[in-house]
Amino acid sequence: MSERGPEREGPERVGHATRGLAWEEPLLFERSREGRAGAALPALDVPEVDLARELPGGVRDDVPGLPELSEVEVVRHFTRLSTWNAAVDLGLYPLGSCTMKYNPKLNERAARLPGFALTHPLQPADAVQGLLALMHRLEAWLAEISGMDAVSLQPAAGAQGELAGIMMIRAYHERRGERRRKVLVPESAHGTNPASAALNGYDVVAVPAGEDGVLHPATVAAAMDEGVAALMVTNPNTLGIFERHIGAVCDVVHAKGGLVYGDGANLNAMLGVTRPGDQGIDVMHFNLHKTFSTPHGGGGPGAGPVGVKAALAPFLPVPVVREGRDGRYALSEDVPHTIGRLHGHHGNVGMLVRAYAYIRSLGPDGLRRCSEMAVLNANYLLARLRARWHVPFDQPVMHECVLSDRALAETGVTTIDVAKRLIDYGYHPPTIYFPLVVHGALMIEPTESETPEELDRFAAALEAIEEEARRDPERVRSAPHRTRHARLDETRAARHPVLRWQPDGSSSSS
Amino acid sequence: MLARVGAPSVAALFECVPEKLRLDRPLSLPAAGSEQEVLAELEELAARNEHAGAAAWFLGAGTYHHFVPSAVDALVSRGEFYTAYTPYQAEISQGTLQAIFEWQTMCCALTGLDVANASMYDGASATAEAALMAMRVTRRRKVLASAGLHPHYRRVLATYLGGLDAELVDLPRAASGATAPPGARVDRDTACVVVQQPSFLGAVEDLPALADAAHAAGALLVATTTEALSLALLPAPGACGADIACGEAQSFGVPMSFGGPHLGFLAARGAHVRQLPGRLVGATQDASGRRGFVLTLSTREQHIRRERATSNICTNQGLCLLMATIYLALLGRRGLRRLAEINVAKARYARARFAEAGLRLPLTAPFFHELPVVPRAGAAEALARAREAGIVAGLDLAPYAPDLAGALLVCTTELATRAQIDRLAEALAA
Numbered sequence: 054m055s056e057r058g059p060e061r062e063g064p065e066r067v068g069h070a071t072r073g074l075a076w077e078e079p080l081l082f083e084r085s086r087e088g089r090a091g092a093a094l095p096a097l098d099v100p101e102v103d104l105a106r107e108l109p110g111g112v113r114d115d116v117p118g119l120p121e122l123s124e125v126e127v128v129r130h131f132t133r134l135s136t137w138n139a140a141v142d143l144g145l146y147p148l149g150s151c152t153m154k155y156n157p158k159l160n161e162r163a164a165r166l167p168g169f170a171l172t173h174p175l176q177p178a179d180a181v182q183g184l185l186a187l188m189h190r191l192e193a194w195l196a197e198i199s200g201m202d203a204v205s206l207q208p209a210a211g212a213q214g215e216l217a218g219i220m221m222i223r224a225y226h227e228r229r230g231e232r233r234r235k236v237l238v239p240e241s242a243h244g245t246n247p248a249s250a251a252l253n254g255y256d257v258v259a260v261p262a263g264e265d266g267v268l269h270p271a272t273v274a275a276a277m278d279e280g281v282a283a284l285m286v287t288n289p290n291t292l293g294i295f296e297r298h299i300g301a302v303c304d305v306v307h308a309k310g311g312l313v314y315g316d317g318a319n320l321n322a323m324l325g326v327t328r329p330g331d332q333g334i335d336v337m338h339f340n341l342h343k344t345f346s347t348p349h350g351g352g353g354p355g356a357g358p359v360g361v362k363a364a365l366a367p368f369l370p371v372p373v374v375r376e377g378r379d380g381r382y383a384l385s386e387d388v389p390h391t392i393g394r395l396h397g398h399h400g401n402v403g404m405l406v407r408a409y410a411y412i413r414s415l416g417p418d419g420l421r422r423c424s425e426m427a428v429l430n431a432n433y434l435l436a437r438l439r440a441r442w443h444v445p446f447d448q449p450v451m452h453e454c455v456l457s458d459r460a461l462a463e464t465g466v467t468t469i470d471v472a473k474r475l476i477d478y479g480y481h482p483p484t485i486y487f488p489l490v491v492h493g494a495l496m497i498e499p500t501e502s503e504t505p506e507e508l509d510r511f512a513a514a515l516e517a518i519e520e521e522a523r524r525d526p527e528r529v530r531s532a533p534h535r536t537r538h539a540r541l542d543e544t545r546a547a548r549h550p551v552l553r554w555q556p557d558g559s560s561s562s563s
Numbered sequence: 564m565l566a567r568v569g570a571p572s573v574a575a576l577f578e579c580v581p582e583k584l585r586l587d588r589p590l591s592l593p594a595a596g597s598e599q600e601v602l603a604e605l606e607e608l609a610a611r612n613e614h615a616g617a618a619a620w621f622l623g624a625g626t627y628h629h630f631v632p633s634a635v636d637a638l639v640s641r642g643e644f645y646t647a648y649t650p651y652q653a654e655i656s657q658g659t660l661q662a663i664f665e666w667q668t669m670c671c672a673l674t675g676l677d678v679a680n681a682s683m684y685d686g687a688s689a690t691a692e693a694a695l696m697a698m699r700v701t702r703r704r705k706v707l708a709s710a711g712l713h714p715h716y717r718r719v720l721a722t723y724l725g726g727l728d729a730e731l732v733d734l735p736r737a738a739s740g741a742t743a744p745p746g747a748r749v750d751r752d753t754a755c756v757v758v759q760q761p762s763f764l765g766a767v768e769d770l771p772a773l774a775d776a777a778h779a780a781g782a783l784l785v786a787t788t789t790e791a792l793s794l795a796l797l798p799a800p801g802a803c804g805a806d807i808a809c810g811e812a813q814s815f816g817v818p819m820s821f822g823g824p825h826l827g828f829l830a831a832r833g834a835h836v837r838q839l840p841g842r843l844v845g846a847t848q849d850a851s852g853r854r855g856f857v858l859t860l861s862t863r864e865q866h867i868r869r870e871r872a873t874s875n876i877c878t879n880q881g882l883c884l885l886m887a888t889i890y891l892a893l894l895g896r897r898g899l900r901r902l903a904e905i906n907v908a909k910a911r912y913a914r915a916r917f918a919e920a921g922l923r924l925p926l927t928a929p930f931f932h933e934l935p936v937v938p939r940a941g942a943a944e945a946l947a948r949a950r951e952a953g954i955v956a957g958l959d960l961a962p963y964a965p966d967l968a969g970a971l972l973v974c975t976t977e978l979a980t981r982a983q984i985d986r987l988a989e990a991l992a993a
Contacts, residue, residue, distance in 0.1 A: 054976055081665050081892050091893035092632050094901055098914035098981040102567055104796075104904065106909060108929050110767055111798050118672020119896040127892045128634055131885075134658035135643035142642030148651075159598050164820075165636075168609025173626055174822025175958055176613065180950075182613030184821055197591050197714040209684035209823065210878040214863070223726055248865035248875035253726035254694075281738040296581045326577055327584045342878065348809035349648040351659040352681070352842070352881030368723075393722035397625065397687035397715045397811070398822025410605060416595030425573045432568045449570075449579050476655050484651075487866070505564055531850075536654040539850040545655075546847035546859040551838065552678050553668040554846075 061475065063521060063528070064535065067513045069144075070479025075537050078133040082554050085120035109322040118203070137537060138351070139481040145503055145511055149453045149484035149496025150243065150291060152321045152343035157414065160346060160407035169406050176397035178383045184402070185382030189374045191409050192358075197340055198412075198420070199317070200330020201360030205369045207400040209215045211318060214287075214338025214357030215249035220392040221336060221361060222283045222312050223253055228368075230391055231310070233282035239268055239490040241292060246285045246316060262490065265444035266292045270301040279310050287316040288332065289323075291488040291496065293431060293450035303333025311426060312336065312365075320344045321500070322428055322451035325421030330359075336361050345408035356404035372396050426501035427452040430508060434499055437512040441519045445491045458493035466522040466529045468493035473540055474521070474532035478514035580656040613821065618953040619983035623933050623974025624763070624963075625713045625789035626822060627814045630978055635816040649842070653857040654849075659881065660856035663844040666888045673794040674808035675801025680841035682879040683827030684812025687716045690757060691723035692786040692840045692874055693809040693829055697769060697783040699754035699838045699873065700806075705752040706781075707745060709773075710736040711762025713789055714963050720757070728768070734758075740766035740926030740935075745776050753782040755807075760786050760800065761793055764964065764972065765910075765925060765933030766983050768880030774804025783807060790811045791815055791828070796903035807831045816890030817883050826883040837863060851925060875906055906932040909975035909984065915989035925970055935960060935970040938941050938991040942971050949990040 104112045111349075122130070146153035170182055190506055192204040208214035219236070220356045226233050234547040236250035237260045252330065260276050264271045273284060284287075288296040296302065303313045315329045315337030321344045322519065327339050341347045342355035349355070361369065371391045372384040415423060428451050434455040435444065443459040458468040472482035472495070484496040499508060522529050533540065570576050572887060577585065598605065615628045622628075639645060643658060650656030650663075665680045670679035683689035694706045706724065706924040708717055717733075724731055734756070737743040744756055749756060756777040756853060760768050774784040786800035788810035794800075798810040815823040831839055837860070845859035910932040917924060923937040940943030942959040949956035959970035964970075971991070975984060 072691065078661075080661065080668075083670065085896075090895050090898050091634070092895075093897050094898060095811055095977060097905055097908055099984070102904075102908045102911045104907070107907065108767060108797065109799055110769060110929065112796050113798055114854065115900060116795055116896055117670055119669055119894075119899060120892055121895045121897070122892055124632075124776050124893060125633055126637065127889065130892070131638045131644075131662070132641070134661055135638075135641045136645045137655070137657035137661075137815055138643045139652070139655035140643045141646035143646075146646075146648070149647060151648055153646075153648060159602060161640065161645075163602065163605040163609075163824075166606060166609040167614050168606075168612040170820050171614035171616045172612050172821045173615065173620075173622050173628070173819050173955075175626070176955070176975070177624060180613040181569075186611070187605075187608050194592055208691040209688070209880075210876070212877045213684060213688070213873045215877060220722070224895035243877075244865035244867070244869045244872070245875050245877050247870035248868075248872045251870040252723075252875050253873075254728070255726075291803070297579060300581065300584060300811075325586060325590045327586055331586070332584055348645045348882070349878075350880075351647045351656075351662075351780070351885065352649040353878040354684075354883060355878040393725065393758050394715060394718040395688070395722055396823065397685045397713070397719065397825070400822075401684075401824040402821040403818070403824050406605070410601055411913060413593060413596050413601045413604065414598070417590035417592045419595045420590060420592070426664045428576050429564055429568070429573055432570070433564045436568045449576065449581070454642065472652065473654065474888055476652065481655060482652055498655055524876075534895050535652050537657065538855045541653045541849050541855045541856050541857050542847045546845040546857045547862075550784030550860060551841075552664075552672045552836070552843055552844040554664070555634045 063517060067517045068478030072534060076133040076136065077317050078130055080554050081120040081122065081130060084122055084126060084130065087121060089121040089123050091122050109171055118349060137510050143383050144479055145482050145507055146481040147499050148481060149498040150318050152500055154346055154497060154500040155502040156346050157411065160410045163410045164403045164406045176538045178402055182382055183297045185374050186427060186469050187409055188405060189376055189382055191405055193426050194412050195358055195360060198324060199327030199337060199360045203366040203369060204358055204360045205373065206369045206405055207396050208338065208357040208359055209396055210353060210355040211338050211340045211357040211400050212245040213358045213395055215245055216252055217359045217370055217395055218314050218338060219249050219253045224368045224390055224392050225365055228281055235281045237276055237281055237284040239286060240292055241412040241490045242285060242287055243316060243318060267296050268302050270298055271519040273302050274305045275303055277311065281309065281311045283312045283314050283444060285314040285316060289319045289451040292444060292446050292455050293453035294448060295451055299332045318343060319452060322424055324424040325417060336365055341404050342407040342560045346411040347404045347407040354401045354404055356401040363503055368392055423501045430499040430501060434497060434508055434512055438515055441516055453496060453498035455491055456495040457491050460489040464522045464526045468495055469523040470529045470532060471495065471518055474518050474529045475514060476533040478537045480511055480514060575949050586663050599896040619986060620978065621957045621973045621975065621987055624957045624972050626819050627790060627976055627993065628978055629814050629821060629976050632893050633888050634893060638889050639882055639885050644885060650858060653855065660844050662885050662888050665855050666884050667844060669891050670828055670830050674830040675799025677833035678829035678836045678837055678839060679828065681842055683829055683841055684788065684880060685823060685825045685827045686789055687719035690716050690827045691720045691829030692784045693807045694720055694755055695723065696807060696838050696840060697785055698729065700835050701754045701783060702942055703752055703754040705732060706754055706790045707734050707748055707756045709742040709744050711768060712757060712764060713762065713763045740764050740928040741768050749776050749782055751780060751781040753780055755783040755785045757785045757787060759798065760875060761790060761931040764926060764935055765930040766928035767930060770800060770803035770805060788792040790931065792903050792906060795899040812887050815887035817886050824880055824883050826876060826880050826887055828880040837865065838873055841876050841879060848894055854870045860892050905977045909979050910934060913973065913975050913984045916984060920988050920992035922991055927969055932974060932976060933974040934990060935967055935972050939972045940993060942969055945971065945991050952990055954990055956986055956990065960981045
């Protein structure tokens with residue numbers, strides 16, 4: 054790798070990424086040496102067995118694809134890998150719609166308590182009363198926060214919560230003897246919304262927003278008929294704008310017998326301020342890894358509990374946690390028209406423990422304060438950035454704001470370049486090219502976790518990049534310059550897929 | 564900050580919310596607690612659960628109590644890993660991306676298949692997604708499920724198929740405990756045969772025979788597992804003719820944690836890669852020719868393809884995948900194979916002790932580390948008595964396999980000592 058020269062402006066001046074040692078690290082398989090091991094196994098305290106007799110279908114001699122490394126090599130390998138990641142613990146990670154807030158360390162400690170981490174999902178209820186109590190309380194708290202009547206904690210992620218919600222909607226209509234075929238989805242929706250509807254055999258009908266970026270009752274009415282099972286809506290929407298006609302939109306859907314699904318990805322804007330259940334939403338999911346501070350884990354595990362109004366409670370996934378008259382908790386399959394099971398057991402319970410810790414730590418005032426600060430931070434960034442960046446739907450926002458690359462059109466610099474250049478300033482880029490309704494979108498969600506100084510630094514970085522794009526566009530177009538790797542070739546990866554390492558070196562191309 | 568925004572107060576920021584939709588009261592939730600108070604409350608809740616750290620543990624049935632080397636938790640506790648998200652921005656996510664690529668490689672080695680994805684939610688949803696994938700590949704609508712499938716997996720499969728034009732048909736179990744030959748049940752409408760290896764009852768299935776039966780009708784064989792450790796010892800599903808191998812890899816360093824978060828995995832033949840659900844990482848180069856890794860073939864996925872995607876999955880089980888990758892790196896090529904052998908040996912010792920004690924062993928099929936046994940006092944009574952002696956003796960099979968009512972499903976991992984197995988045999992014979 055060539056030495057990357059220092060810059061006297063740009064990142065040197067604005068951001069707080071600096072130079073340091075960066076370690077090289079091959080793949081595990083390239084480090085492997087015959088005969089090494091990273092874990093000593095206990096001596097066998099029972100007789101050895103004749104495998105050929107015990108397993109007449111044959112046994113493998115070996116798993117040749119697994120590496121052989123000592124413990125210190127494994128520890129160094131993964132520690133070095135970790136240094137190549139951006140993370141919330143390292144800095145602002147303003148990935149819009151993902152709510153990359155700080156993950157309190159208490160949560161991690163709590164989830165590792167042996168009474169949680171070493172419990173088995175098929176233990177009898179009387180052996181896990183603490184866990185069932187925790188789940189029962191968390192259900193009640195999520196219901197209160199959202200204004201829904203009942204909650205299932207089972208879905209493992211937001212998209213599985215959507216799947217559960219749409220299944221309940223389908224079961225609800227079928228129970229009423231109606232076979233509805235369509236689901237309405239706004240053009241600005243997350244891709245999981247249409248995908249979840251399709252997994253239920255529904256036809257997806259896109260609904261446009263108005264020029265002001267929000268859904269209008271008349272547009273929904275035009276698409277609405279007795280063949281529509283549901284409208285899926287995200288509020289605030291993916292432009293960060295509150296759907297101010299949400300009440301009337303829900304009325305339009307309900308008038309034709311449809312239901313309204315609420316995508317809870319953006320709940321962080323509304324805690325203690327307004328509740329989906331009061332807005333007219335019938336079913337929704339929560340993203341505990343977004344709103345309730347459970348870590349994102351490099352791509353999960355998340356947790357996607359689903360909340361419903363009373364009319365849909367008979368369709369909830371099983372089992373459900375029930376509290377008996379004696380104050381003891383039980384797991385019950387007694388849900389009359391249940392859609393069934395979505396998870397092998399009770400969902401991502403370790404994440405439920407973390408979300409419980411978070412809600413208990415913040416309380417009602419703290420949760421409201423969290424949304425207030427998230428909204429203030431997003432509006433502050435928008436106010437600072439508006440002067441130099443094009444804001445496609447310029448109005449007060451909730452927890453996130455969306456810029457476009459239109460103002461840079463004559464420079465040849467596009468959103469992907471801006472994102473990659475932000476990396477040089479020490480920031481994880483925002484969500485890019487989403488929502489699809491904005492050309493070259495940069496979707497920025499600062500969350501409540503950031504200080505004003507940090508927001509100022511981030512805004513200054515975006516301002517500096519805008520300036521660079523005019524003065525030295527090639528510098529921006531060829532970013533990032535300060536990372537281990539220059540821009541990686543995604544087209545090559547897709548055209549010539551190399552999806553595993555092979556000993557003949559077919560995956561090592563450097 | 565407010566001055567810059569041009570708002571007189573924080574409350575004014577919420578004027579975009581119609582007044583009648585605003586909550587006019589505080590949320591009815593417990594008041595905030597300090598870290599000390601919240602931890603004490605959670606410790607009290609945790610103390611009300613019996614757990615595997617404080618008992619002789621023989622309960623498996625799809626979720627397994629294995630030893631986890633200390634390095635696994637130390638490494639996944641690095642904030643650089645667990646406070647990152649899906650590696651969309653490759654240049655600052657190479658740590659996560661390389662680890663996923665390493666997982667994909669090891670998953671292929673274990674399953675004997677060509678491509679593996681970057682995880683599913685759990686073994687049950689991985690099995691359901693595998694069946695949906697087989698339906699897309701074959702353009703057929705019938706799914707045959709072996710009676711050896713974990714009953715919860717069977718239920719999740721039914722839930723996932725419920726909204727589609729699909730038919731779920733059960734394949735019965737033979738007296739040995741293994742799946743009976745499917746015969747004419749596999750037909751030209753059949754997309755796949757789904758079989759669990761080893762079965763819910765611990766039996767080792769004849770995958771090559773089931774693969775032949777499926778392939779003869781143009782259907783795929785989906786081999787799922789709840790015990791990924793078995794992949795280190797039993798012949799690789801890919802080598803046995805399975806077209807898709809999937810299931811649960813919780814055994815690779817992931818805590819039981821009351822059933823989740825765990826690690827669903829899914830691997831397939833290279834020819835079917837475009838129908839694979841979930842994320843994939845591929846190797847590529849940067850502008851200066853250095854190797855690096857990126858998310859790839861994403862035109863299969865919901866954020867690009869929307870309602871025509873192969874699945875709706877977005878967030879998966881990334882950190883659990885990292886746990887498993889570290890675990891496999893530590894155990895390694897020889898260690899994992901030997902660990903599987905230790906599990907098998909413990910179960911043979913348990914079987915010998917049960918037989919000596921005159922207990923009935925209802926199945927005859929070869930097994931891995933789990934088997935049904937009929938305690939003298941009846942299943943429920945034996946469980947209760949063993950529990951008083953600090954032994955979690957297994958699973959009462961009555962609700963899951965009515966023909967085996969009276970039997971317990973008993974599992975021995977490397978954590979079961981000879982002395983504990985002796986105590987278990989005594990307790991079940993009492």
